[in-house]
Amino acid sequence: MTKAIRMRGLLAPLAVCWVLAGCSGTPLGVSTGEVFGGEGIRLVVTDAGAELEFDCADGRIEEPLSPGSDGSFEANGTFTFGQGGPIHEDDPPRSEPARYNGVLDGDRLTIGAALLESDMVIGPYALRRGDEGVIRRCL
Secondary structure: OOOHHHHHHHHHHHHHHHHHHHOOOOOOOOOOOOOEEEOEEEEEEOOEEEEEEEEOOEEEOOOOOOOOOOOOEEEEEEEEEEEOOOOOOEOOOOOEEEEEEEEEEOOOEEEEEEEEOOOOOOOOOOEEEOOOOOOOOOO
């Protein structure tokens, strides 16, 4: 077997991996720990989904992100409104179930959420891969 044939045999599975999953360990084609950010938002990819930080709120995507062929995805999670000042032990922030939706297009990610109990819509936000985002926490 020639060296070129052996290399082709090794590269074919890698090419399939890159096409199907970005060869990254997550279905979205990004690596765990990778950051996307924008104005008022920062998203960090986790093994289970993602952690989100907003200007005056936090969110969590609690299932792996699985985009369709067009890069779009939907995933369940939670959204927690922030509050200014200290957090009181007898009145902690309450998380609300949320349905996140978005589109990954190369290094650009657009994401929003529908809050399931209050019928509010959050976003959409425009994020870029590798950007830390600009977060202004509530005071």
